[in-house]
Amino acid sequence: MAYVNPAGEFSRDQRYITTRITADGRDGYPVEAGRYRLVVSRACPWANRSIIVRRLLGLEDALSMGIAGPTHDERSWTFDLDPGGKDPVLGIERLQEAFLARFPDYDKGITVPAIVDVPTGQVxxxxxxxxxxxxxxxxxxxxxEGAPDLYPEALREQIDKVNRLVFADVNNGVYRAGFAGTQEAYQKAYDRLFARLDQLSELLSGQRYLVGDTITEADVRLFTTLARFDPVYHGHFKCNRQKLSEMPVLWAYARDLFQTPGFGDTTDFVHIKQHYYEVHRDINPTGIVPAGPDLSNWLTEHGRESLGGRPFGDGTPPPPPRPEETVPAGHGAI
Structure with a gap:
C-alpha cells in the first residue's frame, strides 16, 4: 500500500461521509443515547480528538466506543484487540463492513473516527x-454535569480560523512533508510546518490556550499532532528542524494539556508508533518500530499556570477513564 505521491505533493482525500447526527435528526439520524457506536483507533490523531472530546464532555453512557487495533491493511481497520477479532457490539471484524452495509459500492477511504448506527450496522x-x-x-x-464548553459561541469564528490554519500547515502539514515524493514538495511542506509552529509558539508565549482562557476545540486539534511529533513525525516524516521537546513554548503547552485529564490519559504511544512505522512500508520498508523516545519528560513541570487561564472554564475535570477504556499499562507516560 503506497502513501507517497511520486509526482510530488501529497494531497489528502477529503471525501468524507457528511451525514450528521443532530438533535433534530434532520439527516435521518437523531441524537439518541445508546443508538450509536464511535469507532476509533488510538493511533490516529483524527480519532484521538474524538476520544478526548467524548471524555471531556462525559458522553460515555450515551455513545459507546469501539477501539480498533493500531494497524490496518488496504481494506480497513480491524478489531484485533477484541476477543475473536470482532467488535463486541457491532459483531464485525473490519470497519469496512459498516461502510459497505450502507454504501455497497463505497470506494473512498475507510477512516476513523467513524460513527456507526448500531441497529442497522451501517456507518x-x-x-x-x-x-x-x-x-x-x-x-x-x-x-x-460540569462539562466544558469546547466550542463557545462567542469564540467560534476565531476557533474556526485557528483550526483552518493549523489543519493546513500542521495537522496535515506533517503528512505533506512525510508523503512528499519530491525534494521540492517536501521542502515546501517543511517550511510551512515550521513557520506555523513558530507563529503558534509566539502566540502561546503570552496565553495559556489557543483561543480565550479555556481549553477549546482548537487545543484538542493541535494537541493530537504535538503528541505524535517526537515519537513519529520528527523522524518518520522528516520534520526534523527540532523536536517538540526542543521548542520551549510548544513543549510546555503540550505538557500542560497532556497532564490535564482527558488528554494524556487517552494517548497511547505504543499504538501510535506501531501504526506509522508498521503501516507506512513505502517510508519504512523494514517495519521496525523505534524503541524511543523516553516519555517520562511528558510528566515534568510545565509552568503554564503562570499565564492564568481556567482549563475547564466554569466546568470541572472529567472523572478517570473507565477500566475498559484505559490506555494499557506501559503504553503511555501516565
Whole structure:
C-alpha cells in the first residue's frame, strides 16, 4: 500500500461521509443515547480528538466506543484487540463492513473516527472535523454535569480560523512533508510546518490556550499532532528542524494539556508508533518500530499556570477513564 505521491505533493482525500447526527435528526439520524457506536483507533490523531472530546464532555453512557487495533491493511481497520477479532457490539471484524452495509459500492477511504448506527450496522459519518463539533453542540442533552464548553459561541469564528490554519500547515502539514515524493514538495511542506509552529509558539508565549482562557476545540486539534511529533513525525516524516521537546513554548503547552485529564490519559504511544512505522512500508520498508523516545519528560513541570487561564472554564475535570477504556499499562507516560 503506497502513501507517497511520486509526482510530488501529497494531497489528502477529503471525501468524507457528511451525514450528521443532530438533535433534530434532520439527516435521518437523531441524537439518541445508546443508538450509536464511535469507532476509533488510538493511533490516529483524527480519532484521538474524538476520544478526548467524548471524555471531556462525559458522553460515555450515551455513545459507546469501539477501539480498533493500531494497524490496518488496504481494506480497513480491524478489531484485533477484541476477543475473536470482532467488535463486541457491532459483531464485525473490519470497519469496512459498516461502510459497505450502507454504501455497497463505497470506494473512498475507510477512516476513523467513524460513527456507526448500531441497529442497522451501517456507518453514519466519518467526517472527523464535524464529529467533534457535533458532540459539543448536538449532544448537549447527554453532557455530564460540569462539562466544558469546547466550542463557545462567542469564540467560534476565531476557533474556526485557528483550526483552518493549523489543519493546513500542521495537522496535515506533517503528512505533506512525510508523503512528499519530491525534494521540492517536501521542502515546501517543511517550511510551512515550521513557520506555523513558530507563529503558534509566539502566540502561546503570552496565553495559556489557543483561543480565550479555556481549553477549546482548537487545543484538542493541535494537541493530537504535538503528541505524535517526537515519537513519529520528527523522524518518520522528516520534520526534523527540532523536536517538540526542543521548542520551549510548544513543549510546555503540550505538557500542560497532556497532564490535564482527558488528554494524556487517552494517548497511547505504543499504538501510535506501531501504526506509522508498521503501516507506512513505502517510508519504512523494514517495519521496525523505534524503541524511543523516553516519555517520562511528558510528566515534568510545565509552568503554564503562570499565564492564568481556567482549563475547564466554569466546568470541572472529567472523572478517570473507565477500566475498559484505559490506555494499557506501559503504553503511555501516565
Amino acid at each position: 453514519v459519518t466519518n467526517d472527523f472535523a464535524q464529529i467533534t463539533i457535533d458532540l459539543s453542540l448536538e449532544w448537549k442533552q447527554f453532557h455530564r
